[in-house]
Amino acid sequence: MSPTKEDYLKILFELGGRTEQVPNKEIANRLGISPPTVTEMMNSLVKAGWVVYTPYKGSKLTPKGTEYAKKLIRKHRLWEVFLVKHLGFDINKVHPEAELLEHSTSTVLADKLETYLNFPEYCPHGGAIPVDSMEAQEVKTLHLPEVEVDTPVKISRIVDDEKLLQYFRNHDLNIGDSIIVTSRDISLDLMTVHHISSKETIQISQTIAQYLFVEIISS
């Protein structure tokens, strides 16, 4: 498996390719490559049994492809824990480092690293680390724009992207914080969020709020 192919599988997983067909354009956008290259690569991934591809429709991961993607994501998140907790990296800056390391990490190494880190449950951005808890986390978390008004929720995960992380940090929205969506204006693409502990009120774009994952507080 080349790092390139691994990237395709991981992106596919992140774009929901476990359950839905992901259009080529989304993959091309995410990876910053041209659509014809995606078509070509998909044919190659199909041949190797990682992906099911329907021309003009999009691609889905096979069970084998899904497993592989989860293992990669686990490696990525384990490195992030190491980089932040032991090496002192800023949470906003670990993504590109982990992105490289994940492709150079054997299963033996990942297992030893996990032991060394004392079996962390989550990466610094709140993503589940054990492969068996990744899908469970997806089920129990909501994208912030999906939350009903006036329902208290807790921020459990932020998509791992430097700019997004900086944006949310600037708006004082961090993992573990409890918030309430107080109103929404779909036409203006805005939502108003009340931050419970700081008592501040924040307005953010719904498009961006999509990258904030929350859990309903069961109190």
Add this chain to the structure above:
Amino acid sequence: MSPTKEDYLKILFELGGRTEQVPNKEIANRLGISPPTVTEMMNSLVKAGWVVYTPYKGSKLTPKGTEYAKKLIRKHRLWEVFLVKHLGFDINKVHPEAELLEHSTSTVLADKLETYLNFPEYCPHGGAIPVDSMEAQEVKTLHLPEVEVDTPVKISRIVDDEKLLQYFRNHDLNIGDSIIVTSRDISLDLMTVHHISSKETIQISQTIAQYLFVEIISS
């Protein structure tokens, strides 16, 4: 810089390409690729300023190429320290892991790792880690077959290769041990070594002993 090109630079450094012209064949052997591929790659490395190449003679690193190679070797050795001391890898098994990781390690990451490891001087096989001490180490160490008979020496480094490491371990020759070469038979490619602390006498092939680096004990 691709991992492939990085490997060429590193091998060149290890084969003495800092001071001498390294023939293509040696590089081809070490990397397990065909000689024409080496010729082709050398032309590409010349174009990028990493190497000086004399057709039919061999290649030397430019100062820029030497610096790059040393940085790679530093990364490799830092990872080895981490893998052995923190993750519990066997010394004989870390090479392939570090070989992959070194290509995915930014300077920032290497620096933070070095700090975390508390600025180790040597890798588990005795190789110097700070880039400025690598050449000094080369100067003060000898290949075991170069040592005069009856001169007490200390094993300071073993070339990082699983089979070699296993061979020396089986013969009870480890880093830090003090030994004396008691005799040599060039025609039989054999040398007899006396192990000072264990008082055992060991016979090893001179060809292989070349991969043991020692320092004269200045007592």
Add this chain to the structure above:
DNA sequence: TATAATTATTAGGGTATCCTAAATTTATTA
């Protein structure tokens, strides 16, 4: 020094990954 052996290069290919431009299919909308 001529010949043989060794080493290196050239010639001609192959795969992986990427691209742009043109053609095709699908989706949208008037």
Add this chain to the structure above:
DNA sequence: TAATAAATTTAGGATACCCTAATAATTATA
């Protein structure tokens, strides 16, 4: 539903890296 817009694929190329077979240069040896 016909026309337009958007997404996808096909066609044709490029570069990086790797190969084998054939040729050329160098080195070793008789």
